[in-house]
Amino acid sequence: MEQFKYGKDIEEALDEISELVTGSELMDVIAEEAIEVAHAALKLKRTVKPNLNPTDGMSYEHAKHNLLTEIADLRVGLLAAGYIDDSNYEKFIADMVKFKTYRWLDRLKEQQQKAGGAV
Numbered sequence: 001m002e003q004f005k006y007g008k009d010i011e012e013a014l015d016e017i018s019e020l021v022t023g024s025e026l027m028d029v030i031a032e033e034a035i036e037v038a039h040a041a042l043k044l045k046r047t048v049k050p051n052l053n054p055t056d057g058m059s060y061e062h063a064k065h066n067l068l069t070e071i072a073d074l075r076v077g078l079l080a081a082g083y084i085d086d087s088n089y090e091k092f093i094a095d096m097v098k099f100k101t102y103r104w105l106d107r108l109k110e111q112q113q114k115a116g117g118a119v
């Protein structure tokens with residue numbers, strides 16, 4: 001396994017974080033990082049569709065990088081809290097992505113039908 005700072009692999013580092021940070025504080029981290037994901041997504045949108053709150057020249061690529069970084073921060077919080085672990089996370093996410101994608105498409109088609117549009 002890849003080694004990181006302090007001679008610890010990622011699992012050991014997460015374990016140590018969870019010993020140093022209380023469960024309540026980990027929930028705060030998760031909530032804050034989720035908010036940062038939302039902010040980064042809105043900022044990414046503004047690089048594509050500018051509005052009255054300019055991005056100070058931030059590029060689309062930079063904003064996309066920031067969004068993915070915030071998603072990584074959120075994942076670290078979830079890992080440290082023990083809500084997910086890397087052994088089951090990827091399958092869980094893949095299953096949920098499939099489920100949510102089809103559900104979203106179902107809802108869009110239902111909306112189109114209600115509006116009398118093509119399906």
Ligand SMILES: [Mg+2]
Pocket residue numbers: 033036069070073
């Ligand atoms: Mg963050």
